[in-house]
Amino acid sequence: MNDIGELRRLLNRFRGRTSREQVGLPPLRAGRPGVRAKGLTQGAIDTLLDWPTGAYQRLESGRQRRIREEQLDDLGDLFQLNDAEYVELYVLATGQRPRRTRHPESDVAGPSLAAWRRMVDMVPEPAYVTDLEWDLVAGNAAFNSVFASGKAPQNPMRWVLFEQEAREAVLVDWATAWAPECISQLRVVAAENPENPRLQQLYQDVLDDPVLRRIHDQAEVSCLIPDGGIRPFYHRLRGGGNVSTLSAHLSGSPGATLVILMLDVTAPLDNCGSRDRAASSARRPRSSPLPQAGVVTPRVPVLAGI
Incomplete structure (x- = not known):
């Protein structure tokens, strides 16, 4: 893990901006005692992601040193992260960039x-x-x-x-x-x-x-x-x-x-x-308009396309 403190702050920010209503949970009752936390509670995240009790708390606190890619994908879905946010989370959690973008089908908009x-x-x-x-x-x-x-x-x-x-x-x-x-x-x-x-x-x-x-x-x-x-x-x-x-x-x-x-x-x-x-x-000289069956046209590997 690259930086536990930065990862903790990032996860806390994502969790704080995600409301219960966004993920389909009913709002907490107004008369409930205790400090009203902004966004989702750590326990609610365990429930929503079907993780063991305390799993998210261990991750956010830095006590879980190895974070699996599936966990990061789960959090990306839950927190509705865009590509830049997901890359930042992935790098802070693993020390390297993800192998592919989270939304490779993203359009230019x-x-x-x-x-x-x-x-x-x-x-x-x-x-x-x-x-x-x-x-x-x-x-x-x-x-x-x-x-x-x-x-x-x-x-x-x-x-x-x-x-x-x-x-x-x-x-x-x-x-x-x-x-x-x-x-x-x-x-x-x-x-x-x-x-x-x-x-x-x-x-x-x-x-x-x-x-x-x-x-x-x-x-x-x-x-x-x-x-x-x-x-x-x-x-x-x-x-x-x-x-x-x-x-x-x-x-x-x-x-x-x-x-x-x-x-x-x-x-x-x-x-x-x-x-x-x-x-x-x-046109460059060639012997036939198309490669014939059983004949391989040797070519040097290139970086070319359209």
Whole structure:
């Protein structure tokens, strides 16, 4: 335990601000003798969490030196802690940060959302923000211009993996340069969040798609974060070239990611004469459009995605 005194003060504060009514207990009778404590009593917490009598008192007083993660989760639920409060409690109790955020599905909301939308609008290159499930939170005009409809998809990851426009027009060398890294990234995030139904469904959809399943089973690539990758790309208004993917996690919004696509046009449309020539100028040589059954395409592990 890092600091017993600080942990005691933190727990006392959380307990004091949590009323009996918040947790479904009736208020104490007004005529009851004794000092009226603010918030929940230590005994009430034992009862609510189905802990042995005196368990919470031992924890708050510092007499229990080893605190289990399940106890911290119970207290997080009872005291309705936000992510920052839970991390502080976890660090003071164990001396280390939790392995994952308490609410990984948290959205970018409120003033933060407006600020991020304003920020991406100021970026000249395609830029966007997604949440944990890759739903689009904010995107600028340059990002919208990537798509034939002039409007970004609601879920960029699903677009990358399943849409014909992505596979055949925009993401050059999709089967070897884009899909393996994105599938790997999805696999990691889905494994980290087994109780998130939308992530589990997205991963299952990949396994159910014959083309994606073949890439999933054959590719030798590991992807952790969408940062640093350089891959061939075709922009319908600017031409063909390579795109560098830059990304950063939003510290105040668990699971949210800012992505900026830095496009280096090597075959502008006005110098090519046709869309096909622009796209082929960006394309790296390959022997077949998709990995064939029984053939493994070796690749060096990268940190790239979308």
